[in-house]
Amino acid sequence: AQSVTQLDSQVPVFEEAPVELRCNYSSSVSVYLFWYVQYPNQGLQLLLKYLSGSTLVKGINGFEAEFNKSQTSFHLRKPSVHISDTAEYFCAVSASSNTGKLIFGQGTTLQVKP
Template identity: 90%
Template sequence: AQSVTQLDSQVPVFEEAPVELRCNYSSSVSVYLFWYVQYPNQGLQLLLKYLSGSTLVESINGFEAEFNKSQTSFHLRKPSVHISDTAEYFCAVSEENQGGKLIFGQGTELSVKP
């Protein structure tokens, strides 16, 4: 059965610094991978996804994530963060032949300080 581990529960970082939020998954079959972002008192928003093809995927606001099958990872990175990136970030996995079922990690709280 699939599971998702986000290795850091909180990541404090200064504005304009680079950041990496780590995500590892466990699955014996092919997977689809997602990052969602949750701003305070809001629902989750899809940030980016890996379905197939290029292992490096990008979002419109400068985040990128790389699918590494051998390490079963899908880490999220941004070269220079902004105050407005402060939010909780969730990694999620959907395993093949599971009807689209989406399982989430515990979340990483990114706090960007001036």
């Protein structure tokens, strides 16, 4: 079985500062990793995904994440955040099977302050 742990429930940060949202996963099989963003009262939007290949993945809105197999981590980073980045961020894992089922972490609330 797979599981995902997001280590911080809330991350406050000032505008234009860098940010890192941490995600660790556990799985006995190969996995694919995702970061989704959810704005208030909206659905989830894919930020980026790691499938294979380069461990540094670039996504939309200036976000990037690095897959670290030895540490079973997939941390999300942005060098300079904006007020508009305030949202809930979910890390998710999908096992290498045909169902495409996503297992989500508990979410991290990013609060960008002016």
